[in-house]
Amino acid sequence: MPKIILHHYPESPFSEKIRLLLGYKHAGYQAVTVPVIMPKPELLPLTGGYRRTPVLQLGADIYCDTALIARVIDELLPEGTIYPPGNEATVAATARWTDSVFFRSCVSLAFQPQALAENELFQDPAAADAFFRDRAALTGGSSLAMAARTALPLFHNHLGNLDRQLAGSAFLFGNQPTEADFSTYHCCWFVHRNAALAGEFDPYANLRQWMSVMREFGHGEQEAIGGEDALAAAAAVSPRVAEGQSLEALDGLRPGERVEVMPTDYGFDPVKGVLMQSSVEHLSLLREDPQVGTVAVHFPRVGYQVTRAADDG
Missing domain, CATH: 1.20.1050.10 (Glutathione S-transferase Yfyf (Class Pi); Chain A, domain 2)
Known part of the structure; x- marks a missing residue:
């Protein structure tokens, strides 16, 4: 399993949500401090344009939005789940x-x-x-x-x-x-x-x-690394590509199509790639970048919109 890498900055409130969750889970992880404002030259090659903070990285798999990041951490470290049944x-x-x-x-x-x-x-x-x-x-x-x-x-x-x-x-x-x-x-x-x-x-x-x-949960065992180290970690492996899933009956899109994903509230910077997963819980796409090769970028379904890529007609 690749090491957890958190891209964050200290003053970011949503990063605090994830830092504290990692502390609650007694997690060890690597952390990259990203710029507070654009440009973010060592983050965007991973996300394909998504610029909100934080971002979680597992090798060549890049997870956006704390709604999804929290679930990924809970699946990786299930003891003391933050999603107990019943509520x-x-x-x-x-x-x-x-x-x-x-x-x-x-x-x-x-x-x-x-x-x-x-x-x-x-x-x-x-x-x-x-x-x-x-x-x-x-x-x-x-x-x-x-x-x-x-x-x-x-x-x-x-x-x-x-x-x-x-x-x-x-x-x-x-x-x-x-x-x-x-x-x-x-x-x-x-x-x-x-x-x-x-x-x-x-x-x-x-x-x-x-x-x-x-x-008192703290922030876990955090090891600071540079952005170039995170890029190298992504370039060294391939994303964990699962069998394609589709919600074609609901959104008209099939795995293998060129799509773009962006938030529905703010930060309308589309991330373009090939649709890999489309479920009621999450969206995943594959994209290529000259600095890191093939990466998978993952989003929660709630709060995001996915459409056929505009440059594909």
């Missing part, structure tokens, strides 16, 4: 809502002027300007944030609900964490780590205790 629909729905709607409220709070003043990333005006221009390109000119007067009530409404729910159990759905706990933690972490915002959590003792327990 499948509730956990999945909670994690997806948290990673989208609740995350937007957290972004809105974290990017208030008083919060930015406490963020090391934005102490250099030129760097701050480059960051916001990069994120504007990522979101297609729209914004992940909402007005603070809209975000703050939503944020506290959810914190209150979490605090009441955690009064009766160690984790959100019982005595072991699920993906919903890791999604919720990274959103709270993103806000709480800012000194100007940490006080927002003061009224919620149960939530703060839960955060402390989650934090």
